[in-house]
Amino acid sequence: MKKPYLSKFTRYIAIPQHLLGVLAIFLFFYMQLSWWWLAVSYVSWVMLGVFGVSTMYHKYYSHRAFEFKPQYQWVGKLFTLLGALCGQGSPIGYAAVHRLYHHPYADKDERDPHSPHVHGFWHSYYGWHFTPAVFHLRKIKDVLDDPWAAWIHKHYYRIWWCALLLLAAIDWRLALYGMIIPGLIHVHEMNILNSLSHMPWFGYRNFDTDEHSVNNWLFGVLSWGTGYHNNHHAVPNTWHNQVRWFEFDPFRWIMPPLIASGREPPQMQG
Numbered sequence: 001m002k003k004p005y006l007s008k009f010t011r012y013i014a015i016p017q018h019l020l021g022v023l024a025i026f027l028f029f030y031m032q033l034s035w036w037w038l039a040v041s042y043v044s045w046v047m048l049g050v051f052g053v054s055t056m057y058h059k060y061y062s063h064r065a066f067e068f069k070p071q072y073q074w075v076g077k078l079f080t081l082l083g084a085l086c087g088q089g090s091p092i093g094y095a096a097v098h099r100l101y102h103h104p105y106a107d108k109d110e111r112d113p114h115s116p117h118v119h120g121f122w123h124s125y126y127g128w129h130f131t132p133a134v135f136h137l138r139k140i141k142d143v144l145d146d147p148w149a150a151w152i153h154k155h156y157y158r159i160w161w162c163a164l165l166l167l168a169a170i171d172w173r174l175a176l177y178g179m180i181i182p183g184l185i186h187v188h189e190m191n192i193l194n195s196l197s198h199m200p201w202f203g204y205r206n207f208d209t210d211e212h213s214v215n216n217w218l219f220g221v222l223s224w225g226t227g228y229h230n231n232h233h234a235v236p237n238t239w240h241n242q243v244r245w246f247e248f249d250p251f252r253w254i255m256p257p258l259i260a261s262g263r264e265p266p267q268m269q270g
């Protein structure tokens, strides 16, 4: 394997994003900003992270879990664009890593880029971002052929920086607490979940899958459904992750008015 290096993504997105994040935390306390800015961060985390990345990048582009009704195609496009502001790369890069490497090789060998069993916790948490990856983009032809995903992929860096500067021009606090902080929270929350959700002590299993994925009820609720990782690995292309009555996934109620078709997960008693 080649020596790790700082990729273009690390230099242009990840490092500035983290430096600005530290600045945002410092300024929040130093300038004694209103706690309302945390409410802005939470709402933005829902829009950019939960809808943008978890729903569009993950469920829609990586797993093709549902299709929007024709009149709501614009909703999917808007949320995909918002997902780009999260600082996790383009939908094409995300879908390539997730669909082609994490799911088929989960916990089996080093082709799974973030398995805590193969690579250790820290690598699976964040170190894998620094490892050069060879993506077989042609294998996700359906995503490459999606004009909106292709446009975001082509202009990814411009989109991220233009959005940041535009928000900063309106109000610098909007850029920091409406884009940088929610993006960072989602990046690290997803990385933690990706790692811990493959550790047996972290939760329970509904399905005897061929990797170590588990569900964690608390993280499931906090992440709006993503934390039911064992349910997700068992049947990845479902439009929500709720299998038992106590596994709260708000998308079970949010998505039906918007989608024309999608696969339901199997339901379990108790």
Ligand SMILES: [Zn+2]
Pocket (backbone or CB within 6 Å): 102, 106, 194, 197, 198, 213, 229, 233
């Ligand atoms: Zn997984």
Ligand SMILES: [Zn+2]
Pocket (backbone or CB within 6 Å): 058, 062, 063, 098, 103, 232, 236
């Ligand atoms: Zn997945």
